[in-house]
Amino acid sequence: MKHPDQKYIEALVSNNEILVEEIYRRFSGKIKWMVIKNNGTEAEAGDIFQEALLAISHRAKTQGLILSCPFDAFIYSICKNLWLKVLNKKKSHSSVTDPEEMEIGEDSLQLAEECLIQEQRLQLLNEKLDELGGKCAELLRLNWSGKSMEEVAEDLQISYAFARKKKVGCMDKLINLIKRDPQFNTLKW
Structure with a gap:
């Protein structure tokens, strides 16, 4: 486009x-x-x-x-x-x-x-991360900042197993938000 x-x-x-x-x-x-x-x-x-x-x-x-x-x-x-x-x-x-x-x-x-x-791409990712909001955005940002999932779980005061499971769900939601955006196809992902 x-x-x-x-x-x-x-x-x-x-x-x-x-x-x-x-x-x-x-x-x-x-x-x-x-x-x-x-x-x-x-x-x-x-x-x-x-x-x-x-x-x-x-x-x-x-x-x-x-x-x-x-x-x-x-x-x-x-x-x-x-x-x-x-x-x-x-x-x-x-x-x-x-x-x-x-x-x-x-x-x-x-x-x-x-x-x-x-x-x-980065701008779209950040927009959709803000749109995702809440604990999902916080979990992903902490993980992408270089922290291990153990550290992320500790920071969020949740179990390691729950943090890993939640990360998968949050990533799925984020990917769906990005793919639904009209800009997605123009950015050659």
């Missing part, structure tokens, strides 16, 4: 001036802040943003690109990776980065997409 922000990908492909202007207006400031905050200049931030947009457009035109996350997070991840490459080159070569070497490859785009999907 496409994210509503797919319109920005389509705008880049079709060169829709109104939406491309909106992309710059809405998203470039965050990139500018990130680059300047990390030893860059306003001009470098503009170059990074432009390079990311060109890479996204190229990928969408040649291979297709279906956005399953917010465009804001997607562009930020790509720009962050590009800026890290620039910083690494500056550090190791103490020279200006060759723009050809700044191009992001398939692996960078895929990594950015995977990171965002992972964030969304």
Whole structure:
């Protein structure tokens, strides 16, 4: 299922001036802040943003690109990776980065997409855990924090056998809540 922000990908492909202007207006400031905050200049931030947009457009035109996350997070991840490459080159070569070497490859785009999907999965899990509530949520959170089931049982003042049995039931409830959510199919579990 496409994210509503797919319109920005389509705008880049079709060169829709109104939406491309909106992309710059809405998203470039965050990139500018990130680059300047990390030893860059306003001009470098503009170059990074432009390079990311060109890479996204190229990928969408040649291979297709279906956005399953917010465009804001997607562009930020790509720009962050590009800026890290620039910083690494500056550090190791103490020279200006060759723009050809700044191009992001398939692996960078895929990594950015995977990171965002992972964030969304975690967010959905936490939402459903909150929805589950009560002792189930508490038991699962304690167990996932690294505590053994014996420690969890002690913290909850229940028997070890009951804690293990309750964990199975709680996991089943949580899984069902997650699977019923419309976002489930878009997050490629």
